[in-house]
Amino acid sequence: MPKLQSVAELEKYRAEILAQRDPAKPCIAVCAGAACDGMDSAAVAAAFVTEAGKLGGKIEVRTTGCHGYCEKGPNVVVTPGDICYFEVQPADVPEILAATLKGEVVERLVYKDPNTGAKAVHMHEVPFYKHQTRLLIGDNPKIDPMRIDDYLAVGGYAALVKALTEMKPDQVLDEVKKANLRGRGGGGFPAGSKWETTKNAPEKTKYVIVNGHEGESAAFMDRAMLTGNPHKILEGLIIGAYAIGAQKGFMYTRHDMPLLEKHVRNALAQAKEYGLLGQNILGSGFDFECELHFDVGIFVSGESSALMRSIEGNPPEPRPKYIRTSVSGIWDKPSNLNNVETWANVPQIITKGAEWFTSIGSEKSKGTKLISLSGNVVNSGIVEVPMGTPLRTLVFDIGGGVRDGKTLKAIHFGGAMGGSIPADLIDAPLDFDGMSKLGAPIGAGGLLLMDEDTDMVEIARYLLDFLVNESCGKCAPCREGMPQMLHILTNMTQGKGKPGDLERLEDLAEVTGAASLCALGKTSPDPLKSMFRYFKPEYEARIPGGSGDK
Amino acid sequence: MSGNNIDGIIAIIEKYRGQPGSLIHALVEIQHENHWLPREVMHQVADALEVPFAQVMQIASFYKAFSLTPKGRHEVHVCTGMTCHLRGAAKLQAKVEELTGLRDGETDAENKFTFETGACLGSCSIGPELIVDGKHYGRMTPEKVEAVLKQYE
Ligand SMILES: Cc1cc2nc3c(=O)[nH]c(=O)nc-3n(C[C@H](O)[C@H](O)[C@H](O)COP(=O)(O)O)c2cc1C
Ligand code: SF4
Ligand code: FES
Ligand code: FES
Numbered sequence: 001m002p003k004l005q006s007v008a009e010l011e012k013y014r015a016e017i018l019a020q021r022d023p024a025k026p027c028i029a030v031c032a033g034a035a036c037d038g039m040d041s042a043a044v045a046a047a048f049v050t051e052a053g054k055l056g057g058k059i060e061v062r063t064t065g066c067h068g069y070c071e072k073g074p075n076v077v078v079t080p081g082d083i084c085y086f087e088v089q090p091a092d093v094p095e096i097l098a099a100t101l102k103g104e105v106v107e108r109l110v111y112k113d114p115n116t117g118a119k120a121v122h123m124h125e126v127p128f129y130k131h132q133t134r135l136l137i138g139d140n141p142k143i144d145p146m147r148i149d150d151y152l153a154v155g156g157y158a159a160l161v162k163a164l165t166e167m168k169p170d171q172v173l174d175e176v177k178k179a180n181l182r183g184r185g186g187g188g189f190p191a192g193s194k195w196e197t198t199k200n201a202p203e204k205t206k207y208v209i210v211n212g213h214e215g216e217s218a219a220f221m222d223r224a225m226l227t228g229n230p231h232k233i234l235e236g237l238i239i240g241a242y243a244i245g246a247q248k249g250f251m252y253t254r255h256d257m258p259l260l261e262k263h264v265r266n267a268l269a270q271a272k273e274y275g276l277l278g279q280n281i282l283g284s285g286f287d288f289e290c291e292l293h294f295d296v297g298i299f300v301s302g303e304s305s306a307l308m309r310s311i312e313g314n315p316p317e318p319r320p321k322y323i324r325t326s327v328s329g330i331w332d333k334p335s336n337l338n339n340v341e342t343w344a345n346v347p348q349i350i351t352k353g354a355e356w357f358t359s360i361g362s363e364k365s366k367g368t369k370l371i372s373l374s375g376n377v378v379n380s381g382i383v384e385v386p387m388g389t390p391l392r393t394l395v396f397d398i399g400g401g402v403r404d405g406k407t408l409k410a411i412h413f414g415g416a417m418g419g420s421i422p423a424d425l426i427d428a429p430l431d432f433d434g435m436s437k438l439g440a441p442i443g444a445g446g447l448l449l450m451d452e453d454t455d456m457v458e459i460a461r462y463l464l465d466f467l468v469n470e471s472c473g474k475c476a477p478c479r480e481g482m483p484q485m486l487h488i489l490t491n492m493t494q495g496k497g498k499p500g501d502l503e504r505l506e507d508l509a510e511v512t513g514a515a516s517l518c519a520l521g522k523t524s525p526d527p528l529k530s531m532f533r534y535f536k537p538e539y540e541a542r543i544p545g546g547s548g549d550k
Numbered sequence: 551m552s553g554n555n556i557d558g559i560i561a562i563i564e565k566y567r568g569q570p571g572s573l574i575h576a577l578v579e580i581q582h583e584n585h586w587l588p589r590e591v592m593h594q595v596a597d598a599l600e601v602p603f604a605q606v607m608q609i610a611s612f613y614k615a616f617s618l619t620p621k622g623r624h625e626v627h628v629c630t631g632m633t634c635h636l637r638g639a640a641k642l643q644a645k646v647e648e649l650t651g652l653r654d655g656e657t658d659a660e661n662k663f664t665f666e667t668g669a670c671l672g673s674c675s676i677g678p679e680l681i682v683d684g685k686h687y688g689r690m691t692p693e694k695v696e697a698v699l700k701q702y703e
Contacts, residue, residue, distance in 0.1 A: 034673040038686030070675030217632040220672035255578060255615050256671065258684070294578050297614030297669075313571045315609065372674065374633040380675035415632065448632060462635055 003275035006283040007161050010274075014152050021153060026059045026100045028052070029077045029141040030088075033066025033224055035381075036073035037259070039087075044074045047090040051097050059100060062150075065140045065228015065263075069128045070381040072111075077141045082123035085109040114378075114400075131397045133360070133368050134384045136344050137221075140228040145263040148270040151231040157276060159347035163239045164284040167350075172243035173199065176346065178354035180366045185211055185302075185339030186414070186443050188365070188432035194336055197326040199244045201334035206246040209311070209330075209337040210237055212253035212260075213295055213302035216415035217466065219446035221370035221382045222340040226253060227260045229344075230267035234290065236346035238276065241288045244336055248289050250311050252301075255294040264292055299416075299470035300520050304337050305329075306472070317474045318518035339444070341370055362388025365431045375412070375448030376403045388429045395426060395449060406451040410535070414443025416463040416470075417523035419530030420456065439530035456535040457542055461489040463527045471520065478521030481512030485525070497542040506532070558583040559591055567598045577610055586617040622657045622664040624702045626650070627681040631670025634677035638691075642678050643667060645692035649699060662702070 004010045030036075030045040048061045067075045072086035078100055085096060085106065092109060099106045111120040113127070120126045143150040151157070163172050177192030198206055210233055214222040226233055237249050251264055268290055271277040279287050293311050295301040301316035305323065308330045310316040329335025345367055349357050358366050365387035371394060374380045378400030385394065391411060395401065402408050408423040419440035421428070428438060435442050450459070464486045473479045485508045488501050509525030516522045532539065562579045566572040576595055580587060587610050596603040610616045628634075628643045643654075652658055652665040673679060676688025680698060687698050 034671060035675040035688070038673040038676045038679065038688045070673070073676070214672075215669070217670045218674050220670070220674055223672045255582070256668070293575075294582075295615065296574060296578065297616075299669075310574070313574050315574070315612070374674040374677075375636050380633075412632075446632075448636065450636065454636070462632070466632075 001273055003273065004282060005275065007165050010152075010157065010161060010282060017149050017153050024080060027079045028059060028061045028096070028100070029064045029067075029079070030061065031065070031067045031073060031075040031077075031141070032063045032259070033070065033073075033140075033228060034220065034257075034259075035066070035070035036075055039073045041074035041088075043090045044076070044088050044093065047093040048097070051093050055097065055101070059097060062144045064143055065145050066137070066224035066382055067141050068132075068134070068137055068382045068384075069126070069379065071128075071379045077123065079142075081121075082141075083121055084111060084123050084126055084129075086111060127400070128379050128381065128383075128398055131393055132384050133386050135348060135360075135368050136225065136232070136341065136370060137228075137382060137384050139232070140224075143229055145228055145230055146266050148231060148267065148274060151229070155351075156231055156347075157235055159350040160235050160238055160242075160276070161282065163242055163350050164282060164286060169199075169243045169245060172239060172350065175354050176243070176349060179349045179357040180354075180364075181342065181345055181349060181357070182365060182432060183339055184341035184345075184369070184445070186216075186417075186441075188442070191338055191342055194326055194338070195240060195244050197324070198246070198334040198336040201327045203333050205248075205333045206244055207330050207333055207335040208237055208241045208244060208246045208249045209307070209335060210249070210251045210253075210340055210343055211302060211304075211307060211337055212251055212340045213307065214254065214340070214444065215295075215299040215302040215470075216417075216444045216446050218372060218374050218448055219415060219444040220372045220374075221445060223254070223257060223260055224382050225344055225370070226251075226340050227257070227263050230264050231271065232347060233340055233343045234267055234271055234277075236343035237290065238281070238288055239346050239350060240336065240338070240343065242286055246336070247287060248291070250291050250293055250330070252293045252295065252307055252311060255297060261292075261294075268292060298472065299467075300472045300518065303518055303520065306518070307337065308335055315472075317472050318520070320517060341445075360386050362386075362429060362431045362434075364433055369430060369442070370445055371430075372446045373399050373449075374446070376406065376451040376454075377401070377449040378403055385430065388431055390427050390429055391447075392426045394430065394447065399449065402449055402451050404451075406453065408449060409452050409454050410450040410456070411440065412448040412450060412459070412527075413440040413446065414526075415446050416466045417519065417526055418443045418446075419526050420450070420459070420534065421530065422534045439526070439533055441526075455493070456531050456538050457489060458493050460528045460531055461486065461493050464489060464524065467520065467524045475515075475517040475521065477512050477515035478517070478524065481508050481516070482521070482524055484508055485512070485528070489528075492539070492542040495542075497544065499543055499545055501543055502532075502539055554588060554591070555584050559594075563591075563594055563598045568600060570599050570601045573599055573601055573606065574609060577606070577616060581616050586620050588620075589618075619657060620661070622661045624663050624683050626663050626665045626699070627668045627679075628665075629669075629671060629673075629677060629679045629681070630667045631674065631677070633670070633674035634679060637678045639678040641692050642680060642690055642695065645695045646680070646699075649696055663699075 076085040181191045182188045305319040306316040410420040412420040566576040657664040680687040
């Protein structure tokens, strides 16, 4: 593939790709995302390739990233029509191909409502999908992440073209500011103002970074996006670099995901080959390079300053917050870090405009949010809904409620630095500020259902145990305070609670939260605080002689 | 260093020769290439990158991404992430420990299995999970563990 020298060459090439593709030709998309892969979707994909090969090119087969409905994998989607087949086995393959050739549907493999038995054939009819707004993840079934041409075929890099040819860097920045895009990595901080800080910092050398670390337990959407559609994130990053005036970018992600590594490496190489990375991108005069970096298996490396230390090749220890990485980050140069999902939103904001973007979502939280739905839920998977959607929609309409016919006890957001709220708050809207007020900040977007059998003392113990193992040990309140809280909670779960334990926990939570250096220590008592707020009697019941003693 | 990927390791060390600031990058790449960090290799890294051996050891032993002992022929993982935990990972872990006689991080005398618990690998929807040599066994129950481990020699 010769390098594309101009926007005209890119558009000509895109037209050629589209001319070769017949939308009426059947295509089988086999999910190879983490969950489907775990259910051996590779064997299903191999069977499709072999069997379809015998049909002389009448049906195309594509392996893709996560489709969303991970619970029912291996997942297969047939286009045209977006016919969804669930829990597909290699033995089902000939029947699916035969039906597809005849324009028919294999009824036994489509969705069946567990209560009514009603069937749903097409994606927009399947309950899990039909309540969603899949702006970011919706392209996954259409894209083989190893093929940049698939991304171009769905309009990929058109936003970059628009930014480079029709907009000045300041206009790009303005659009993102007007869109009120808020960071998806946990803080909900406005991306536009962060970009502006880095842009206005005096140093000439500037960096942009993708935070693809996703250390939050049971959050899996960032990896699904990065593995399933790496070019979307890269396109967002290049646009951001153009707006900010950065010459170099970094993608920082987990060392333990071989498929993710393969896809991102390949995407970077292909973008370079096509001239979308490197010198004089599409003849615009803008130069930008991007490198891939890996963590060292510790949760705190997802924190902004620790992550930048790690990219420099140093131990990932956070720095005090008064040093702002936007001004003094990697090698003390201005560095703008955003989460995978934040970057993924950028191309559509540029293509469709801030006005369109702000028409979606709630008053202060715009756009959609990817949610990793798991725990004791019937339909686990990756869900995308407009901000402001009531949790009830997520939990019941999409999630199908609680597994095994049990009742809902609590909803937990935000992993070990998040919080749990009781089932009766189910009508709260999904919103950065609202959820924080309730004590269960959205965090990265890991939503867990907990059923009636869940022991809330044990959950707090488990989360603290996780953080104790992940603390970098740099500051004393975190290093010493968390193990002491863990010790008390462990005793309580073993029936060895003592009078005064709850008061001691409250004191320790106070001190650790106030005196720790980084957000890991600062927010470590948050799950416990949410439990004291909503589930205190359960804790009191573990203290002999306490008010709740049984 | 039999069994190690010597050429790959040497290439990585050469790439970072004389660059003490690239110690962690070098170790990450060697770990990826070789799956563990032999002592001789860490000596070579120390010499080439011009950092004290003690510092190499300190970094290599602190972070979970690095392994200082060779792994068994098969690596057995149980995910202890939050969803897997809610769905019974502890019972799964207990069963693996009972069957293999190994605790978290250990390798048996015959070098057959290395057992490790680990962070969420993003396949929460099929948890709890047993993962052997990168192959996922989703929706596991303690009863099914023995049959899975039996397939590995
Ligand atoms: C202990 C800790 C771990 C974090 N891990 C992640 C992570 O894995 N991914 C992420 O995007 N942000 C993580 N963050 C938040 C980042 O520090 C940072 O705020 C974020 O990447 C900024 O991107 P955003 O503004 O687009 O959300 C973590 C923060 C802390 C304190
Ligand atoms: S709060 Fe914990 S993780 Fe953060 S710097 Fe201090 S010891 Fe390290
Ligand atoms: S991994 Fe296949 S649907 Fe999520
Ligand atoms: S919690 Fe086990 S895979 Fe995510």
